[in-house]
Amino acid sequence: MKDYIKIDEWKIIEEGFDPHVHKISESIFSLGNGRMGQRANFEEAYSGETLQGNYVAGVYYPDKTRVGWWKNGYPEYFAKVLNAANWVGIDIQLDGEQLDLAKCEVTIFRRELNMKEGYLKRNFTAKTASGKQVEVEAIRFCSMADDETGAIKYSVKSITFNGEITITPSIDGDVKNQDSNYDEKFWDEVSKEARQDGGCVQMRTKKTGFEVATGMKFQIVGGEVSSEPIIKEKYIASVVKTQMKAGQTVTIYKYAANLSSQNHPTEQLSTLTYAMLDKVAAKGFDTMLAEQVAAWAKKWEHNDIIIDGDVSAQQAIRFNIFQLNQTYTGEDDRLNIGPKGFTGEKYGGSTYWDTEAYCVPFYLSTAEQRVTRNLLLYRYKQLGKAIENAKLLGFDNGAALYPMVTMDGTECHNEWEITFEEIHRNGAIAFAIFNYVRYTGDEAYLADYGLEVLLAIARFWSQRVTWSDDKQQYVMLGVTGPNEYENNVNNNWYTSTLAVWCMQYALEVADKVKATDKTKYDALVAKISFDADKEGAGFKDIIAKMYYPYDEKQQIFLQQDGYLDKEQILVKDLSASQRPINQKWSWDRILRSCYIKQADVLQGIYFFEDRYDIDTIRRNFDYYEPRTVHESSLSPCVHAILAAKLGDEKRAYEFYLRTSRLDLDDYNNDTEDGCHITSMAGTWMSVVEGFGGMRVRDGKLSFNPFLPEKWNSFSFNVGFRGTTIKVTVSKEGVRVKNLSGGDISIMVYQKEYNIFAGQDQLLKP
Numbered sequence: 001m002k003d004y005i006k007i008d009e010w011k012i013i014e015e016g017f018d019p020h021v022h023k024i025s026e027s028i029f030s031l032g033n034g035r036m037g038q039r040a041n042f043e044e045a046y047s048g049e050t051l052q053g054n055y056v057a058g059v060y061y062p063d064k065t066r067v068g069w070w071k072n073g074y075p076e077y078f079a080k081v082l083n084a085a086n087w088v089g090i091d092i093q094l095d096g097e098q099l100d101l102a103k104c105e106v107t108i109f110r111r112e113l114n115m116k117e118g119y120l121k122r123n124f125t126a127k128t129a130s131g132k133q134v135e136v137e138a139i140r141f142c143s144m145a146d147d148e149t150g151a152i153k154y155s156v157k158s159i160t161f162n163g164e165i166t167i168t169p170s171i172d173g174d175v176k177n178q179d180s181n182y183d184e185k186f187w188d189e190v191s192k193e194a195r196q197d198g199g200c201v202q203m204r205t206k207k208t209g210f211e212v213a214t215g216m217k218f219q220i221v222g223g224e225v226s227s228e229p230i231i232k233e234k235y236i237a238s239v240v241k242t243q244m245k246a247g248q249t250v251t252i253y254k255y256a257a258n259l260s261s262q263n264h265p266t267e268q269l270s271t272l273t274y275a276m277l278d279k280v281a282a283k284g285f286d287t288m289l290a291e292q293v294a295a296w297a298k299k300w301e302h303n304d305i306i307i308d309g310d311v312s313a314q315q316a317i318r319f320n321i322f323q324l325n326q327t328y329t330g331e332d333d334r335l336n337i338g339p340k341g342f343t344g345e346k347y348g349g350s351t352y353w354d355t356e357a358y359c360v361p362f363y364l365s366t367a368e369q370r371v372t373r374n375l376l377l378y379r380y381k382q383l384g385k386a387i388e389n390a391k392l393l394g395f396d397n398g399a400a401l402y403p404m405v406t407m408d409g410t411e412c413h414n415e416w417e418i419t420f421e422e423i424h425r426n427g428a429i430a431f432a433i434f435n436y437v438r439y440t441g442d443e444a445y446l447a448d449y450g451l452e453v454l455l456a457i458a459r460f461w462s463q464r465v466t467w468s469d470d471k472q473q474y475v476m477l478g479v480t481g482p483n484e485y486e487n488n489v490n491n492n493w494y495t496s497t498l499a500v501w502c503m504q505y506a507l508e509v510a511d512k513v514k515a516t517d518k519t520k521y522d523a524l525v526a527k528i529s530f531d532a533d534k535e536g537a538g539f540k541d542i543i544a545k546m547y548y549p550y551d552e553k554q555q556i557f558l559q560q561d562g563y564l565d566k567e568q569i570l571v572k573d574l575s576a577s578q579r580p581i582n583q584k585w586s587w588d589r590i591l592r593s594c595y596i597k598q599a600d601v602l603q604g605i606y607f608f609e610d611r612y613d614i615d616t617i618r619r620n621f622d623y624y625e626p627r628t629v630h631e632s633s634l635s636p637c638v639h640a641i642l643a644a645k646l647g648d649e650k651r652a653y654e655f656y657l658r659t660s661r662l663d664l665d666d667y668n669n670d671t672e673d674g675c676h677i678t679s680m681a682g683t684w685m686s687v688v689e690g691f692g693g694m695r696v697r698d699g700k701l702s703f704n705p706f707l708p709e710k711w712n713s714f715s716f717n718v719g720f721r722g723t724t725i726k727v728t729v730s731k732e733g734v735r736v737k738n739l740s741g742g743d744i745s746i747m748v749y750q751k752e753y754n755i756f757a758g759q760d761q762l763l764k765p
């Protein structure tokens, strides 16, 4: 754990330069706009430790699988979001001596991520080895208004230096991924051109053939300059020289654009890149920044959570919301949310079940309906590949198994116990459809897309279960639940519960669509050859005769068969020196232990909460929580929500703290790899569903809030079926303000209230 980030309501601030935390800061101070993003690498050269990262959404490379022992069914490759051309580079030389913070005496250093306005600012004063002293201010952002562009304003003020400054803005396509399996470079050069005031490099990904043109246009203010373009392999730059005196400032404005062949005709990429650069350079840095501020103001208007009385919590929740908005804007249904977003290479930038289980609730409440719809359509469009994927593993009749990890629908994961067995992800995809329709009321989605996905998933589960003669019940063999510290188990309660629910829901939706849109229903049944009577009867038989492990003595759902045989030493009795167990213990020891990586049974209780009475929830929570090590960042939020539901406000708050500052305080010692973007949605859930007690019941929003002891108040906005309300929980009660033109009926502490358009009501328990 670290605590070097300064506390501020709207800013993330680092003061003083410490190279040891530089990679962590590169993650935390990352920028993005949904279309492109980057780590907070320095503009000027840096010879210290760094993880360079510029990413273009949806552009990936299929890195050939590398495993020790090949298993049939393994995918050929792991799709990775690529480290793309570096567009931020601005090399600075002072009379030929390079400005490099790893080699300078840095007297003042401040990095600031302005979350309210969406930019990164860095100020420093540095003295080179030979004593030349300069002051630098660098401001940059990835534009939300023109989402294929970014802009930098980089000013160098001389303190003691009199001489020639050389400024070299560049586009460097000669980059690699640190996680490359075979130490290969993933890009080939297509073309490059350096101009007096900029230039462009066009690169093509090996194998996938995506092309990306990255261009720059710059302008220097503050002196007579001479400029000379240079070209190297995969690289263009301009060497700009001017004379400086002590007290003088030279500023470079650098505009950059990243255009991808996913969005533009390949043969026009560089022309269009130059046109885009002309467009933004004509606007100028200040106008671009003003548009950026306005775009973020609009986002915050709808998304902000305000916490009064705890600046650290305030900063943390805004950081989570900010990063989620930087990662995914919902403009494009080919894109998704990688667990690290644009902040690092880990997890390959690919899609996991995290999207459906954790991110969907966030976007449902904070963004327009189409944003979540696009996340669902992403999976709908990949249904064919999910069916192929299941076929490869021996399933038939249109059964679909969505991949554990994917970019374009093809499975990329290659550990058998997860690839073939962590199949609960299929259920999360069905659950997200349910969640979306429950929230938005958009039932038309079911007839158009949802039912087709649901039936394919239900078909998978119906083939994945086994009839046990011994039990005279269906069982689910050889699975891995969300708790990845148990592999190849039989009858994981969560997976079986979800599987049966999927079949039930698919049948329910089939009946609904048949009754409401017979034409579409008939067309679908014909398209996928669904035999409603025969297959439906098969599903129903499984639904009726499924086996779920249960412990009668303690009256709890059992995580899986045999769980009670394990040595039951609680986490609190485990010495701190043994944790995290995934870094301290052998894998074998972890597998045999009772320790739970992340919510598993409790994840199921969270999904299907309305089925269980409060005593059942409490018994299971009290049993599983003390055995959970929360070594996945996705875990504490579910525990926070359930603890809140159980009225355990203190523990709900403790779990919330574990997620909210996870990256800012580098709790897990891994922020340097990138931020935990998908679990940030879990932090939001802890506040809104945990402390706010928000649920959707019978087509209405319902709240059961409490105020964490340390806070004076907290408030959040949620959009629901065309209406936005602001909910403020304070010591005086719950204030609900209807910010829209239409009325809304909501439940607060089990009582129904009509909040008319524009009205503000104070409600008490």
Ligand code: BGC
Binding pocket: 339, 347, 352, 353, 354, 482, 484, 597, 598, 632, 633, 634, 678
């Ligand atoms: C978790 C998975 C999750 C993945 C990506 C793993 O550590 O166990 O549930 O999907 O990280 O966030």
